[in-house]
Amino acid sequence: MASPARPPRTTRAPRAARLRRALLAALVTAAVAVPVAGAARPGEVPAPAPRAAGPLTATEPSALATQLDARYADQRTALRAAARTAETHGAHGRAASLRAMARPGRSFLAFDGRDGGRGAEVVGDLARAERIAVxxxxxDTGLDRYDRFRAGAVALQDTLRRGSGRRTAVLAWLGYRPPASGSTASLTPGRADQAAPLLRSFVEEVHRIRPGARVTLLCHSYGSVVCARAAAGTAADAIVLYGSPGTGSDDVTELRTRAAVWAGRSTGDWIAEVPHVRVPLLPGTELGFGTDPVDPGFGARRFAAGDGGHSDYLAPGSVPLSNLARIVAGQEPAGA
Structure with missing residues (x-):
């Protein structure tokens, strides 16, 4: 009996497999080849270990304000010490940045200059805030480029103060080491997985000292991956993803959060061109972050984000800044 005829073999891979391999090649090229240009970066700038900060135990505004003032003074001392160490090391730009951060009137809840630097700065009156944005x-956010990050916090606080009708504070949380653009770390969730429990703990502390305040996470670019990883069990009331490459989740339900989830992207943001897929690379590691959060299928509430670029969401007077402030205030954004 003759064997059944086999279908002819083809030398062309299925279209999905070809696209998968092409995407993998592109991502690996970006992750490996692009950073070569920056391979000769200066070594880490040393900094002294920070002194353990005393706990914030008060919740009554005047008592909390006293504790916060003491915390801010301690962190200014730590910043000045780190600036002296950086100067001695010859890192004059880092030293100048740290001296600016240590000026009177600046208010840091936390600072650690080691491993690239960590910090959390308060813009506004946290002791009495009813609406808090994190x-x-x-x-690419770090101590050497901190001014731009802080400028966004100041612009947001100014907008909130003019429009919300409530006491507000903005917390600029540099609580992890953001990856460099184009690096392997910027295309994989490793840094986000490390940062997520730190962010969740930070929000819990904020909620503990200001239990009646509404807390909103504003998560830009790779920061949206961090927020997605921290979403489950977070004490935040809302999570806003903007300029996002994806979250590593297929839809909102996978975030397992009680918080309201918003998403927006400016029409001029280059991140729209990033492929929204996840490609296994090594066991336990993948490249890419999956579904676009502004895709209706993701299930986030969407807001209008104007026509600016990837770094323009907190630009003074911009559409996205106005709508982000409205979300923080618990209001509906315009043009949603």
């Missing part, structure tokens, strides 16, 4: 930054 800014979670994306790639």
């Amino acid at each position: 800014l979670v930054p994306g790639a």
Whole structure:
């Protein structure tokens, strides 16, 4: 009996497999080849270990304000010490940045100059705030480029103060080491997985000292991956993803959060061109972050984000800044 005829073999891979391999090649090229240009970066700038900060135990505004003032003074001392160490090391730019951060009137809840630097700065009156925004930054944010990050926090606080009718504060949270753009770390969730429990703990502390305040996470670019990883069990009332490459989740339900989830992207943001897929690379590691959060299928509430670029969401007077402030205030954004 003759064997059944086999279908002819083809030398062309299925279209999905070809696209998968092409995407993998592109991502690996970006992750490996692009950073070569920056391979000769200066070594880490040393900094002294920070002194353990005393706990914030008060919740009554005047008592909390006294504790916060003491905390801010301690962190200014730590910043000045780090600036002296950086100067001695020859890192004059880092030293100048740290001296600016240590000026009177600046208010840091936390600072650690080691491993690239960590910090959390308060813009506004946290002791009496009824609406609190926590800014979670994306790639390339660090102590040497901190001014731009802080400028966004100041612009947001100014907008909130003019429009919300409530006491507000913005917390610029540089609580993890953001990856460099184009690096392997910027295309994989490793840094976000490390940062997520730190962000969740930070929000819990904010909620503990200001239990009646509404807390919103504003998550830019790679910061949206951090927020997605921290979403389950977070004490935040809302999570806003903007300029996002994806979250590593297919839809909102996978975030397992009680918080309202918003998403927006400016029409001029280059991140729209990033492929929204996840490609396994090594066991337990993948490249890419999956579904676009502004895709209706993701299930987030969407807001208008104007026509600016990837770094323009907190630009003074801009559409996205106005709508982000409205979300923080618990209001509906315009043009949603």
